[in-house]
Amino acid sequence: MAPRLKIGVRLHPGADGRAVETAEQAEYAERLGLDGVFIGDHLKPAGPYPESTVVLAAAAGVTQRICLGFGVLILALRNPAWAAKQIASLQYVSGNRVLLGIGTGGAMHGAEAWDAVGVPYAERGRRTDEALDLLPGLIRGETVELPSGSSITLWPGAEVPPILIGGNSPAALRRAIRHGAGWFPGMPTLRQVEDGACQLPEAAQIAVGAMARVGAERDEAVDLPITGTTAQAAEQFAAYAEAGATWLVLGTFGDEWRAQWESIAEAAALLD
Numbered sequence: 001m002a003p004r005l006k007i008g009v010r011l012h013p014g015a016d017g018r019a020v021e022t023a024e025q026a027e028y029a030e031r032l033g034l035d036g037v038f039i040g041d042h043l044k045p046a047g048p049y050p051e052s053t054v055v056l057a058a059a060a061g062v063t064q065r066i067c068l069g070f071g072v073l074i075l076a077l078r079n080p081a082w083a084a085k086q087i088a089s090l091q092y093v094s095g096n097r098v099l100l101g102i103g104t105g106g107a108m109h110g111a112e113a114w115d116a117v118g119v120p121y122a123e124r125g126r127r128t129d130e131a132l133d134l135l136p137g138l139i140r141g142e143t144v145e146l147p148s149g150s151s152i153t154l155w156p157g158a159e160v161p162p163i164l165i166g167g168n169s170p171a172a173l174r175r176a177i178r179h180g181a182g183w184f185p186g187m188p189t190l191r192q193v194e195d196g197a198c199q200l201p202e203a204a205q206i207a208v209g210a211m212a213r214v215g216a217e218r219d220e221a222v223d224l225p226i227t228g229t230t231a232q233a234a235e236q237f238a239a240y241a242e243a244g245a246t247w248l249v250l251g252t253f254g255d256e257w258r259a260q261w262e263s264i265a266e267a268a269a270l271l272d
Contacts, residue, residue, distance in 0.1 A: 005241035007268040008036030008069055008207075009261055010251040011059070013049050026059035028258065029066060032265040036067030036099060038249050041074050043113035053086045060094035068094055071209060071249055072101035072166035072184055075135075076127035077117055081152055083131065084138030091139070091158035099247075101184045101207065103166030104128045125171070132179045136160045164207050168192065173199060182206060182246075187225055190243045197244025207247035208240055215263030226250060230263055234270035241271070 011025050029037050037059055041052035049055070056068040068090065075083055091098050104124045105114070114121040130147065137144040141157020164182035165175045173196055176183045182205035183196050197206060212226035214233040226236050226248075240248055252260035 003246060005237060005245060005268075005271060006035035006067070006247045007237070007264060008038050008067065008247060008249040009034055009257075009264065010071065010249065011037050011039050011049075011055060012252075012257050013039070013055060022055050022058045023062045025257065026066065027062050029261060030063045032261055034066065034261065034265055034268070036069045036247070036249070038069035038071035038099075038101075040071055041103075042105065042109050043074070043077050043116065044109065046108050046110075053090055056090055056098070057093065060090065060097065066097070067099050068097050069099040069207075069249065070101045071207075072103035072164075074105045075102045075131045076104060076119060076124040077113060078131075080131040080134045081138060081144075081146065081154065084135055085154055087135075087161065088139045088141070088154060088156060088158040091161060092156050096159045096161070098161035099164070099207070100161040101164045101166050102128065102132065102181075103184075104172075125175075129175065129179075132163070132175075132181075135163075162205055164205055166209075176200060176204070184209060184249075187211065190239055193240060193243040193245055205246045206244055207249055208245045209249045210251070212250040212252055212260070212264060214260060214267055230267040231270065233264070233267035237267060237271055 009029055011022060013022050026037050039052045039055045040049055052070055052073060060068055087100060111121045134144055138154055139158055139160045141154055143151050143153040145151045162182060164184040165172050166184040168185045168188055173183060177200060183200060184207045186209040188208060193206060193208060210225040215230060226233055237248055250264055
């Protein structure tokens, strides 16, 4: 029997990134019975969101159960040892609730952030692979030799969270297979999910990132993967689960996130 599809929502920190709003949203998502809250990441993001580990730490402090998801962490912008320290610390304070989506960044964010940290944009894929090789040992608190030739042992060690590689490209899927990770595509078709599930190991997680507008009659003019009444949304959730998704991570529109999340939770409950 396939595992139950888990439903997560993307946090809306707002243009000013208020921690109070982050805490309120995380608490509300947990109260609704949703499975996870997720946040994007970039040094200079195209959207208005603050630093991802800080946001997820704020969410961890006001919740007990809900998963804390990077959707996705741009690993190559960070020193691998520092990234591992942040991830392990978040695992430590949250009781191992992290889901670690990792991406290489994309053209929509531009090259300014890469220039700022002295990482050539063209090298982001190679540096991501190098960091992925180092990350598990660093997170566990093992002594790891770094590319510089020095070694380091981090404390506190923590359980390595599930790792999912972000991106829809064949290169992203190959990276997931090479590193024994899951996959985190954004707005894929059902066929793409099915094809990815066939290539990944049977136990690998697939988290599908999508946009949603749930709770009203379907608007055929809106080009969204998840739209329509709660019953129609539940049918679409089930279709992604049947295709091989283990997570559905939904972003919503506008300021009415409470109503949207309530409708998403109602649709999710129809799957049980």
